[in-house]
Every structure is written in structure tokens, then in C-alpha cells.
Amino acid sequence: MRFSIKTKGFNDIIDITSQVLQVVRESALKDGICLISCPGSTCGITTMEYEEGLIKDFKRALEGIAPMSQDYEHCKKWGDCNGYAHIRSALIKPFLAVAIENGRLILGTWQQIVFLDFDNRPREREIMVKVLKG
Amino acid sequence: MRFSIKTKGFNDIIDITSQVLQVVRESALKDGICLISCPGSTCGITTMEYEEGLIKDFKRALEGIAPMSQDYEHCKKWGDCNGYAHIRSALIKPFLAVAIENGRLILGTWQQIVFLDFDNRPREREIMVKVLKG
């Protein structure tokens, strides 16, 4: 199963928990795991407390790891100046696995599933959700 | 299946390999994968050589990525000054998948499964272990 989201790019961080929950509910799977992934090399999926302050903090930390303003070889060679986006994606990876028990995703109270669009333009992204029986 | 551990917080790094091995043994699964996860937004799960020197090295590297002493927006807004813990968790993620063959976890000789508690206080954590048939 899959769903689409529109992003603003530039490290847009989007809470996709409710969409994933709906897919899990519709699957009627009681026990197992759920793989959330997105095909692409400029995005990431992880979990975090989806809170305005932390969203800023996370963006700042990512800026420290792979700055947007830095010169990247990828840009020099291809004129495609989203090198920072590729590096962030390779580090964070565009997939996440979550356990399912009694038909519920096992997440903490302050833990949301987030999609990160690192690319340097707005994008429409297709998120894949696979459920597997435990 | 699940088990509990007590942590000291503040980047406590705990070897949970033996507990995971026991769950896999009890499951009697011969071939597949094992998902180890923890609900929460201030912890992480990964593998490493669980050795005193490397434990220090890892803590230092994490300090470089998201310093404990830095000002975080999360703290300013909520008075909950564990912003570094949230950022580390979003980067490392609180889940890990390991292959199972002939009833054994496929790990290297110097590779242990470790739980990282980034939070700024001691915690009791519940680790989930799901085994799936390959």
C-alpha cells in the first residue's frame, strides 16, 4: 500500500504517522512489523517528537553534518546542486521499521513517524507501507 | 516478545545481545529476521564492538553531532532540556534488524547489539523483539 504527500523540499519535515496508522488499520494485521519506505536518494524517514522547537533543532543538526551552503562535487559535475540532500539521505536512509502488536504500531507517546524531504525543490513523494506477519 | 532494562541515561550504552539471543532461541525460528525496537524518542539501537575504548569514542562522536551543552529550541520552549537526546535518537533511530539463519543471529564476532539511552535521567526501557519467518 502507498500514499502520496506534497513537500516543500529544503528539509521539510512532515509527520506521516496518521497515514501509516491508517494503512496498518486497513491491513488488519494483528502482529508483525511495518516497513515504511520511499524510493529516492534525497529523502529520509525516521521518528522524532514532532514539536516546533525540535524541528528547528533537527534542521540545525543536519546543517552541521552536511551544510547546504558547502561546495559539493555532485554540483560541480552535474550542475545539480543538491549534494547536501544526497548526503543527508545516505546517512538517515529512506526507510523505517516499526513493530505491530494487537493491530497497533508500537511507538512512544512522543514519537511520530516523519518524512524528511532534503531536496532543493518542492516534491510530490510516494510513501510505501509494507506490513509483514510476525 | 519483550524485555526490560534499567539505564543510567546520559548516553548509557548497554549490550543487549544476550537478551535478544534468548528471545530468538525461545521463538525456535530457524530462518528469517529479527526486529529489535524500543518505543521512545530519546533512545537508539545499533551494533558495535562493545569495548570500553570504543564506548568512549562513540560518546565523543555523538557529542560532536549533537552536543549536550548546546542550546536547543526544545529546551527553550518546553523546559525539557534533553534536546540533544531527541536529535541523537532521530539520527540513529530506535530500531535494528538482524538476519537469522539456522536459529542463530547473523552477527560478526566483534559485533554486539547495543541500546543507547540518550535521555537526561535514568530510565526503565522496554525492548521489543519481533521475529519474522524468511
Place this chain on the structure above:
Amino acid sequence: MRFSIKTKGFNDIIDITSQVLQVVRESALKDGICLISCPGSTCGITTMEYEEGLIKDFKRALEGIAPMSQDYEHCKKWGDCNGYAHIRSALIKPFLAVAIENGRLILGTWQQIVFLDFDNRPREREIMVKVLKG
């Protein structure tokens, strides 16, 4: 199923997409997930656009996170001076999960599966591929 690769170590980044694709094809699985992993504490698996410029960019970013030239406690205690390799492996992790649909790995056009050998010597590595029915 598994396959072997020879690496040069020192952050050698190797495209293993075609080998993984072959395993998935041979499995004849139509729908599910694929876990790619490698036992070891000095390697990583992720996805990226496998392009010369980005390969350099990624190596530079990793050098920022855990420099090869830095002093590591792991080296002081054990004389095994690949501390940077262990830290990079603990951060990136030696496993990856990819969705399978209609017998195909769900990857983006510019997204390859890469193996990273951080160790400070050439290695022969065994990559495990597990397919699971969705």
C-alpha cells in the same frame, strides 16, 4: 542467500544493487521486503546515487563525523587503529531494508544500494540477503 565482495577498505563504497536484484529475482518473491545485511562492526549499508562526485562528497562528510586521523581510545587500548571505522559503522549500521513489489525492488531511478567498507585494510565481505513475504 548470500554473496561475497572484495573491498579495498578505507571507506570503499561499492554498488551492490545488481547482486541484490539477482537474489530477489531468484527468490521469485512477488511482494514483501528484502533485508540486506553484513556481519561486522566496521561496515555499513545504505542507498545513494552512485556517482563519482557524490562518492567523494560522502567520504568527506564521513570524515567530518568521525575523522580517520583522530586519536581513538580503541586504538590506544588495543593497537587496532580503526576506531573511525567502528564509529562510522555504529552510526550508519550494516543493514538496509527495501520493499519488493511485483518481484521488483522499490528503488528510485538514481538510488543504488551501496556497501561501505570503513575498515583500514582490504577485506572480503559476505553480504546476506533475506527476502520476506508481505
